[in-house]
Amino acid sequence: MFNYLFLCTLLFVIGALGMMARRNLLVMFMSIELMLNAVNLLLVYFSSIHGDAQGQVFVFFVMAVAAAEITIGLAILVMIYRNIKSIGIEQLKNLKW
């Protein structure tokens, strides 16, 4: 049990750190996917130890939503590229207090 939990948490933390440390939007999107897929793995594992199919069905929900979310993200990315000709987030600092 501990090994699976450790692997999934590690993957999730790598994704979370990637979100915070990287400055390229495409890499940040990949980090989001990594976080969501770490959760998927965890759900499938729990589903198999509980002998209950609900967890695996939930994974399909997560996959569908993740696809929708990343589609929106890529559309926003294209919009940003058209405006500032770059996909780094360094240039996006007009809003701050």
Add this chain to the structure above:
Amino acid sequence: MKAIIFTSALGILAMISEIIGLKKIILPLLIVGLLLTIGVNIYTEWNYTQVYYGMMLADNYYVAFSTVLLSITVLWLLLSSESYLNEEYNRGDHYALILFSTVGGLLLVSFNNLATLFMGVEILSIPLYILAGSDKNNKYSIEASIKYFLLGSFATGIMLLGIALLYGATGTFDLGLIAQYNAKNMDNTLYYGGTLLLTLSFAFKVSAVPFHFWAPDVYTGAPTFITAFMSAFVKVAAFAGFYHFIQQAYLSIPLPMENTIILLSGATILVGNIAAVYQTDMKRILAFSGIAQAGYLLLLLPIQGELGKSSLLVYLIAYGIANLPAFYVLYKVSRIGGSTNLESFEGLGKKQPILALVLTLSMISLAGLPPAAGFFGKFYLFTLSINNGYLWSVLIAVIGSLISIYYYFKVIIRMYTSTESTTGDSSLSPSLQVYVTLVVLLVSILILGLFPDILVSIGRLL
């Protein structure tokens, strides 16, 4: 359930309205449709609790809050009819996204299963990522959009991890079974980790400190009417969902959970109010005021029973109907003055007495002074919290309210004390439908402020 189906159908209708040639009359059609939905929803589901396949729970709480949410959408549609949406060629798409977001809000007040909760949060948020960036050539708008998207996805990831851990501990997604599990097993690490992560992701959605950093930036960058929707609708939906989750997932609230929420509340009240004092941009003032209001509302979450529910209802309605007109006036002023800075409000009392009156009343209501609705919202909230033993938190909340009077009145003073002698500017005056909506909003702020018993007696039935 019917409300969700009808609202989705209206959203699809809005989406295809350009193809089937209904573009001209789509706005009245949607408003009539939503009003009918509200009527059918109350008529068929009030006092008729039903569980749909174990996934959704349609009780009186759902009926009351879905009515509030749908009404906010109707009022938003009426007010926004003057905005850039009227000029854009693809306004049907905007309306469709708003309605889909509304469906997400309805799911958030009716979930009985973690899967429905997850879908509700996502359906609420994903259209808003697009809408925040709907002013495509404005660099502030796209920046707001990508910031909202990245932080929202991050919060989704955290919420999913929480759901997965809860599932691992309990072996079910059903909230009723989870509550029973919680009553029996008090010391499971997975279980507490899961609830903590879920609470944190909700705190992100309601913009509680320390997860509030996205809110001022996104509110400032997004088009003003989208900000109004985020500020009024999304906050109400997220809070109703948060409360629903805490009430459904526990038979009695455990002490660590209670302490976490009270701590979040104190930090949110102080940071929100103090940061708002230093702002010079009206949109940012409203954003920080929204954060501070979230702090007061967090105090209600650990309170169970009908008193908590009716107090939540009063506060959320007062907050929603005060916020919408404030953003409308802000939009009008920024349209003429060119910016949302406080300077643009100077002399508004002479130039446009009606708009100035609207803004004054909504600021008074947000500050929580009589005779506006916000006074009784705060009054019930503070009384209930003291009765529940949160004396120190209420003390912090009162100090926060005193600070908030400063920045709410700063705007009012700017409007009425001006050395310029300007005459009325007719280009600022609202159109007929907006005028009627504003009158309805102002009258309801006053009526709820003078006769709060109307709402409280409804709240006792939840």
